[in-house]
Amino acid sequence: IDMDAFFAAVEQQYNPELKGKPVIICGDPGGRGVVSTASYEARKFGVHSAMPTGEAKRLCPQGIFIKGRYSVYQKVSDGLFAIYRSYTPIVEPFSIDEAFLDVSGCERLHGSALTIARKIKTEVEKTFNLSCSIGIAPNKLLAKMASDMRKPDGLTIIESADIQNIIWPLPVEKLFGVGKKTSQALEVLGVRTIGDLAKMPANLLTEKFGENG
Numbered sequence: 001i002d003m004d005a006f007f008a009a010v011e012q013q014y015n016p017e018l019k020g021k022p023v024i025i026c027g028d029p030g031g032r033g034v035v036s037t038a039s040y041e042a043r044k045f046g047v048h049s050a051m052p053t054g055e056a057k058r059l060c061p062q063g064i065f066i067k068g069r070y071s072v073y074q075k076v077s078d079g080l081f082a083i084y085r086s087y088t089p090i091v092e093p094f095s096i097d098e099a100f101l102d103v104s105g106c107e108r109l110h111g112s113a114l115t116i117a118r119k120i121k122t123e124v125e126k127t128f129n130l131s132c133s134i135g136i137a138p139n140k141l142l143a144k145m146a147s148d149m150r151k152p153d154g155l156t157i158i159e160s161a162d163i164q165n166i167i168w169p170l171p172v173e174k175l176f177g178v179g180k181k182t183s184q185a186l187e188v189l190g191v192r193t194i195g196d197l198a199k200m201p202a203n204l205l206t207e208k209f210g211e212n213g
Contacts, residue, residue: 002147007025008023023064035048076130087110141176171192
């Protein structure tokens with residue numbers, strides 16, 4: 001489960017006048033520091049998290065820059081995680097606004113993984129008026145990738161049988177854990193898609209990238 005533009009969405013919820021506007025959460029609205037979260041309205045201008053605030057102002061001068069109120073976000077996060085734990089005791093926080101849920105064995109009580117996901121989305125929206133994107137898959141890697149595929153307010157299922165059709169054609173940088181430098185190094189090896197990577201000999205990858213390979 002990944003909350004959509006979490007910090008900005010919370011600010012828009014607390015102040016309805018901000019809804020539909022390019023809200024940019026940062027440490028220092030004066031121009032120093034970096035962007036923590038940008039609303040989807042701001043992302044249309046190319047603003048994204050970890051971007052220097054000065055650059056964000058250049059890209060989106062009409063943006064509404066707000067100093068993050070992290071104690072408020074943490075309080076909302078605690079409420080969200082309470083909802084998650086009402087469906088399964090196995091909740092692994094990934095960040096303040098993301099979590100992995102293992103719902104194996106919860107079907108008899110709460111229904112299928114898809115049913116649980118829909119219930120959680122409904123409860124999150126009803127309780128906090130916030131949206132989240134959920135990925136359902138056989139493992140955490142694929143669930144994380146699935147949650148990013150239809151943001152915002154997405155719900156994506158990846159079955160084991162779907163991997164070659166859905167995952168393999170994607171650019172290799174879409175693989176969770178592959179950053180810019182790694183993708184560039186892979187391209188030197190002729191690897192451009194996740195499918196290319198899947199076909200690479202494991203010993204060649206470990207020789208090039210160590211344990212991560």
